[in-house]
Amino acid sequence: MTDSQTASRVLVRTEGALGRLTLDRPEAINALDIGMIEILTETLNRWRDDTDVQIVLIDGAGERGLCAGGDVRALHAQIVAGQAERTAEFFRAEYALNAMIAEYPKPVVAFADGITMGGGIGLAGHAAIRIVTERSKLAMPETRIGFTPDVGGTWLLGRAPGRFGEYFGLTGSTMNGADAVYLGFADHFVPSERLDALREALAFRADPTGPSEIVLLFDETPDPTELPASREWIDDAFSADTVSGIVERLHAHGTTESAATAELLEGLAPTGLTVTLDAVREARALPGLRAALEGEYRRVLWFVNEHPDLVEGIRAQLVDKDRNPRWDPPTLAELAPDAGAPARDYVPRQPLF
Known part of the structure; x- marks a missing residue:
C-alpha cells in the first residue's frame, strides 16, 4: 500500500491500481458533511490524470453501511440559524460530486454494503459498477422528513420498472440487494464476505481484464426479489x-x-x-x-x-x-x-x- 493518508472522515489511499476512498465516520453510518464531500471531490480531481490509479473504489468504514445520507442535523441547524446560503453551498458541492462520479473517465466501483440511503445513493447509484450484498439496505427516505429525493435519486427512480419509482420515492421504502438490482440502483450482487477478495482482485489483477469482468467472477445470484x-x-x-x-x-x-x-x-x-x-x-x-x-x-x-x-x-x-x-x-x-x-x-x- 502506498500514498496512505488519513483525511478528516475520509480515508484516501492507493492499493495497487486501485484508488480507494473510504468514508470514515462509522459512528454516524458515514453521514456526509461538507468536508467529506470536498475531500472526495479534490481526490477524484487529482486521480483523474494519475496513471497509477486505474480504478476508483468507494466504500464505507464500519459494519453498518456505506452511508446513511447527508448530515441533516447540521442542515436543520443552519436553516434555523438563518444560514441558508451555507446549506445551498453544501447541495451544490454534493450534486457536483454526484455528476462527477457519473461522468468520471475511469471506472468507479461502489460497495453499497449495508445502509446506503439518501446521499449514499448519490455516491453509489451513479458509479460505473454498483455492488450490493445480502446486507444492503437502499432507500431514498426524504419524504419521511417532509422533504424530496435528491442527489440524482429522481433520475434513478424515474428509470425503475413500471411505477416503482413513484412508489419508492413517495414511501421512502427500503430495497434489499436483489430489489436494488431489479430496480436499476445496482448492477451486481456479491456476498459481503467476498468483498475483501474482490477489492484485492481489482487492485492487483495480473492481466488487463477490465473491472466488470473481474466483478463477474464474484457475482452471485441473490434470492429473487419479491x-x-x-x-x-x-x-x-x-x-x-x-x-x-x-x-x-x-x-x-x-x-x-x-x-x-x-x-x-x-x-x-x-x-x-x-x-x-x-x-x-x-x-x-x-x-x-x-x-x-x-x-x-x-x-x-x-x-x-x-x-x-x-x-x-x-x-x-x-x-x-x-x-x-x-x-x-x-x-x-x-x-x-x-x-x-x-x-x-x-x-x-x-x-x-
Whole structure:
C-alpha cells in the first residue's frame, strides 16, 4: 500500500491500481458533511490524470453501511440559524460530486454494503459498477422528513420498472440487494464476505481484464426479489395523476399491503409527497443526470428558503424526536391545485452548474 493518508472522515489511499476512498465516520453510518464531500471531490480531481490509479473504489468504514445520507442535523441547524446560503453551498458541492462520479473517465466501483440511503445513493447509484450484498439496505427516505429525493435519486427512480419509482420515492421504502438490482440502483450482487477478495482482485489483477469482468467472477445470484408480485397494484395505484388519487386507488384495492401503503402516505407531509411525485415524473422525461440534479436543486432550495416542512420534519424525527410533525398543510385535501408548481418553478439565487 502506498500514498496512505488519513483525511478528516475520509480515508484516501492507493492499493495497487486501485484508488480507494473510504468514508470514515462509522459512528454516524458515514453521514456526509461538507468536508467529506470536498475531500472526495479534490481526490477524484487529482486521480483523474494519475496513471497509477486505474480504478476508483468507494466504500464505507464500519459494519453498518456505506452511508446513511447527508448530515441533516447540521442542515436543520443552519436553516434555523438563518444560514441558508451555507446549506445551498453544501447541495451544490454534493450534486457536483454526484455528476462527477457519473461522468468520471475511469471506472468507479461502489460497495453499497449495508445502509446506503439518501446521499449514499448519490455516491453509489451513479458509479460505473454498483455492488450490493445480502446486507444492503437502499432507500431514498426524504419524504419521511417532509422533504424530496435528491442527489440524482429522481433520475434513478424515474428509470425503475413500471411505477416503482413513484412508489419508492413517495414511501421512502427500503430495497434489499436483489430489489436494488431489479430496480436499476445496482448492477451486481456479491456476498459481503467476498468483498475483501474482490477489492484485492481489482487492485492487483495480473492481466488487463477490465473491472466488470473481474466483478463477474464474484457475482452471485441473490434470492429473487419479491417486487414483481406487487407490480400490478403498484403500477395501477401509482399511475394516478395526484397523490390524493394514488391514496384513493390504494384504498380501493382493499389488500393489506395497499391499505398499509395508503396509511403511510396519509401520515407523511402532503407537500413533500406532491413535490416528489412531480420530480420523479419530470426526471423520467429528462435527457440526463445533470438535468435531473438541476430539477432537484430547485426543489430542495425551495424547501430550504420558502417552506417550513423540511425543518419541521427534521425536528420531529431527529431533533426533538417526538414523531409528531405539524405539516403545512396537514392533509392532502388542503393542498392547493398543482401544489408542486412553486418548487418546480423556483429559481435559486445561484445556479447549480
